[in-house]
Amino acid sequence: MTPQQTMPQLGMGTFRLEGDVAYDSVKMALEEGYRHIDTAQIYGNEAEVGQAIADSGIARAELFVTTKVWNDKLNNAALLDSVKESLQKLQLDYVDLLLVHWPSPANGEPMQEYLSEMANVKTQGLTREIGVSNFTVAQLKEAIDILGASEIFTNQVEVHPYLTNTTLRQFAAEQGIHITGYMPFAVGKVLKDETIRAIAKDKGVSAAEVVIAWELAHGMATIPSSTKRKNLQTNLNGANISLTDDEIARIDALNCGDRQAAPDFSPEWDV
Template sequence: MIYSGPIPQLGLGTFGRTGDAGTEAILKAIEIGYRHLDTAQTYDTEKQVGEAMRRSGLSRGDLFVTTKVADTMLEKANFLPSVERSLAAIGVDQVDLLLIHWPSQNDQVPFAEYMLELAEAKARGLTRLIGVSNFPIADLERSRQLLGEGAIATNQMEIHPFLQTPKLRDYARDMGMPLTAYQPLAKGMVNDDPTISAIAAAHGVGPSAIALAFLMGEGHIVIPASGSEANLRANFAALGVTLTPEEMDRMRALNRGHRRIDPAKSPVWDDQD
């Protein structure tokens, strides 16, 4: 499944890249070639992302930056002021993609209240694209009814070889909406799988590049994170890997519904099997 869209298909997750060491690692990633940076109000990395963007010397249009509105900022009174603070922290007039980080549990904040604010952020030019994260199909359907077909650019979800979320994957394909795979390396677990290692040996790359190439081959956007130059390079190498149909099938067979991120505030997930 070939991805084509406005969001660079391989991005950098910045969770954990706090402080000066975080800025240096993000800058290194940009030097390696990463052009899509994923931050959030709760990561404490918006400042580091902005600093690395400026220090890179690249023009604003060459970098794609995503941030996410925290679940504590969903009420109308908080929403847009929190986005303004994010823009100030990053040091930009507009982000490329603004996501709702988590839906409000049990609609404590009414769904339409924050989704209309998300649309308003775009209408005001605070973001180029809008999207969501951790949204099950039921919430994607509500979004479609409220904002119309095609309004949501992506749904960022936990997806990796051991959690492939086939129901959500097929729904997103039908909608023509790419999913963004967060924690795509299952926090490094992909390095310990014999099938992935065997395919990696055949391609002369590391296992992480195979996991990412597989996810991109499924049409997903991926945002692996690393603080190490060697790992940043190993992950970026995924852009040069195309798996054969037979290798894609072997990777699909690794799905075991292994969900790693499941806090109490989680919605009811679509793919529990």
């Protein structure tokens, strides 16, 4: 089955959500109908996410849960144990998707080492699928040489109207690798864009719904974050909005390389 068939294309991200805020946000999202929840070891909220899932009463088979391995765990010694710890916090026997959070192992470990260990985690049944995040074209090529393209469930990267990441997306498409776009609103910047607001006005919907519709129209999954029930509902409704080819092209044209996530250990990004 393809990622599009197994992973809900619209999920809820939990980046920067901590403590009770993380718990309440995930609980609300599940109540509103989200079934795809994205977290990470470095977010420090796996326990709260797990508790919200447990308290929801939703059958495990109905949920798609993603977490990500942090840079200091990308080695033979620590990766497996770190995943077991994540599962304990999440109160789950397995995650649906386990990602390498950044291609930036803390001690410079080779990709062969940590991707082989990711494959081992999958073999042990602790994750259904494995994938990568923030990988460039060059790094995807290396990962494909190691694992094979069919084993890379997704590449989760920053994609929004101000950073369309077209080169990377085109390469991934050629290889049959699915893209999950994070930070779809560029920390709120694109919601103020005149073009997007005009399209939203024409359709009688919000700017957020237009952006979600744009991401989904390109065949990507996307994982917006929100702490407010109304915004969670609005984001979810974006899946019901259809954009014309002209509207999609107008939004595509907003690309200006405005990257939001660029820590000092970032790879050399594709242009």
